């Protein structure tokens with residue numbers, strides 16, 4: 001069943017005090033689709049992603065993952081549904097007091113209740129997928145930023161999420177390390193993962209994204225294929241933004 | 248000089264008072280274990296209350312830590328032991344000491360925990376919860392180990408204070424180390440048992456004090 005929606009953001013609104021940051025956002029992401037989100041600083045990109053797993057509590061609206069509304073249900077249900085939504089942060093946020101392997105097995109053991117054998121095996125698979133299996137016993141502090149980010153991706157993948165959210169996954173990396181992380185993301189896409197990526201890596205978007213979404217001031221201003229958005233943006237605000245970032 | 252040695256380092260008298268002092272030491276250790284263990288647990292809950300999203304819990308926690316850090320522990324102890332009976336509440340000396348010092352001690356532990364919890368980056372909470380860990384699991388496996396490591400010297404310092412604090416229990420005639428040493432002194436008319444008790448405290452606390460310095464230096468490095 002191709003093209004069924006895997007993630008639906010339905011008239012999502014977020015206010016901080018009297019400040020409305022997200023204004024009735026609607027966005028559908030199909031299974032296996034990679035949606036690339038761009039927009040100026042403060043436009044609400046991070047807030048939108050963080051509302052998708054309720055790290056930020058939406059003021060109103062619905063978030064539907066594979067047909068289930070994560071805004072409904074108890075705290076327990078939320079923990080369970082978060083397993084289906086992987087999140088990768090700009091700052092990696094690996095657990096510094098645990099080895100790489102432990103980082104990847106913790107939630108498998110405690111949230112998914114997998115056995116140690118099963119969790120370890122799954123972790124090694126995922127570490128291999130991101131090219132980090134040789135560092136399973138290392139601690140995060142001993143890794144480069146790019147390596148840490150790949151471990152963080154493995155930590156999310158090990159839980160078999162249905163959607164992966166990336167919030168500027170390469171923005172904290174030295175330029176020479178960016179490629180290794182983008183490659184992992186490209187692999188993921190080719191394996192059919194549904195992904196929403198907030199990033200400034202326009203080259204990656206052109207190559208990999210199915211759709212580019214331009215946000216500004218808490219609304220989706222324009223969306224389309226990479227060719228449409230980068231080649232022939234319709235809205236004035238999109239044009240202004242793109243000429244600023246490319247120029 | 249002989250008089251000095253005879254009065255303070257009289258081996259014969261030390262030997263004779265040793266059983267009494269050992270009994271006292273045992274009581275001191277029981278007191279310490281109870282106050283430290285319960286304090287470590289209670290203090291954590293008070294610290295969590297302090298960081299809660301519920302305002303009344305925050306206020307309760309702040310009132311608790313303010314009150315019991317401001318009240319002198321000896322005042323608390325005498326109030327609980329000698330004051331509460333006037334309200335018809337009779338408490339054994341042991342329980343009175345544990346309760347009084349627990350109130351005091353858990354407040355200090357709570358402040359230390361709070362500093363530790365704040366020192367852990369918010370991203371750690373978010374990363375853990377985004378992988379489906381519950382708030383309690385996040386606290387236990389991810390945040391608390393880092394928090395404790397960051398404030399280990401302060402937790403240990405506070406523990407040293409607890410051990411010293413228990414000597415105040417002698418005031419209500421609880422037969423802990425200092426009280427028993429005082430007994431031995433009055434029976435033998437000799438200060439050597441007090442010196443021996445001081446040595447016991449030293450042996451008990453000196454390693455801890457060293458450990459504090461060790462961790463402080465390591466954290467500073």
Ligand SMILES: Nc1ncnc2c1ncn2[C@@H]1O[C@H](COP(=O)(O)OP(=O)(O)OP(=O)(O)O)[C@@H](O)[C@H]1O
Pocket residue numbers: 016021039040041042043044045046047048
């Ligand atoms: N916890 C918060 N409290 C108050 N305001 C907030 C909070 N988090 C975000 N904001 C505000 O919401 C707006 C959108 O922030 P957001 O981080 O989503 O933007 P962004 O598009 O991700 O920007 P950037 O490209 O800089 O990461 C900003 O104006 C920000 O100041």
Ligand SMILES: [Mg+2]
Pocket residue numbers: 045046047167
């Ligand atoms: Mg952002």
